[in-house]
Amino acid sequence: MSDQFEPRLIGFLCRWCSYNGADLAGTARLKYPPNMVPIKTNCSGRIDPTHILKAFKEGADGVLIAGCHPGDCHYINGNYRTAGRYPLMEKLLEQMGLEHGRVRLEWVSAAEGEKFQHVVTEFTEQIRALGPLGWGEQFHDESAESEEATKEAVPV
């Protein structure tokens, strides 16, 4: 075991293109880091911003969203919804103090096993460089604050 930080990544992959792209990478025996947990969704447009926030809250260091190329969506325009949500989500996460780059959107088709390999490898290294997010940890001090509250209760 090395001491290198291993990022925990969540990948939301659309079932029609990107998940098949991941399958192709597997059947072609392409090698890429094992850090990402893939989650199959029906469409990248099905990925609610709630899912992304919940992933970060529950310990993910990075979230990848992958869907069909524009024009290729199985549901005609689901990925256009994703295209609109993503920049707004990035802006919101930046306001919440997350470093730029912890969430990433990629279009990966069912034929692009190599692109999938490349994206996951690059994203893993990108998050490794950013370091752990540790979203839950900033609340650890709270119980200490609360004890202080009992001590410092203001008698009137």
Next chain:
Amino acid sequence: MTDKFKFAMYWAGSCGGCEISVLETGTKILDVDANFDVVFWPAAADFKYKDVEAYDDGFIDLCLFNGCVRNSENEYIAKLLRQKSKVLVAFGSCATTGGIPGLANLASAQEIKDLVYRDNPSLDNPDGVYPQEHYAVPEGELDLPHMYDTVKTLAQTVDVDYFMPGCPPESHQIAGVLDVVITALKGEGPLPAKGATIGVAPKTCCDECKRVKEEKKISSFRRIWEFLPDPEKCLLEQGVICMGPATQAGCGARCTSVGMPCRGCYGAPEGVIDQGAKMLSTVASIVDAPTPEEIAEIAASVPDPVGTFYRFGLADSLLRRAKV
């Protein structure tokens, strides 16, 4: 003391608007007087914390707690009132979801103090004087409550029986809730299930809004001062960010009926975990442009996503606060 039921109301981190909304119930306030003895209500009656400390546990039948938990004093009173109350209601947006004060979770307590006492351009504070939590004077030591980094909701602090959102809760909803509570206390009817959100209607604010809604497709966002909105048409369809689709109904859509967009004070509708995330999703989904790049550009033009989508709900959202 009479054998009437005991009523308490407290303001923690709040503006006082909730107290006004209770008084705004009109003659219903006479029902409160007929059925309750006020045993603690800093805005209306002269009781001290030591009076509450002296009550037996569960002495108060109904306690309406408004305001967020922002400092050690708020937290102490929240715990004290929980102990002394049979029914504790998180009353109003601040107690329920953090409210406007919850937006302070975008900064730390120190950053806020630095801005208020040091960096604000209109300040005259050459000696850099900050308020001290403890200060000795000849008469003894003076104390200020400790301000926390993170604004908390009432339910993040103590066990809460009911939630009543709104900034402030609408008076007709308060009147309705008081009726239910009085009937239940008299043993003539049931109380709602513990943990219920009360004083609201099912569905969303849009359901109560009378404006005409058609297909939502917008190509730019506008602020309400930039143009005179059509009085009949859905505000969102006119490019104004209106929180209606991601907001619990119950207010009667009063804001939209006078041309102001919904700001989301009634909180997330039933089944929604994170109001801001849902609204972000809605807003981005109705942007209409030919290419993904143009859609992305228009969606990203929303100036302040957190302040807009989490105006009342940041402290109760999934992420709860910004990382600082």
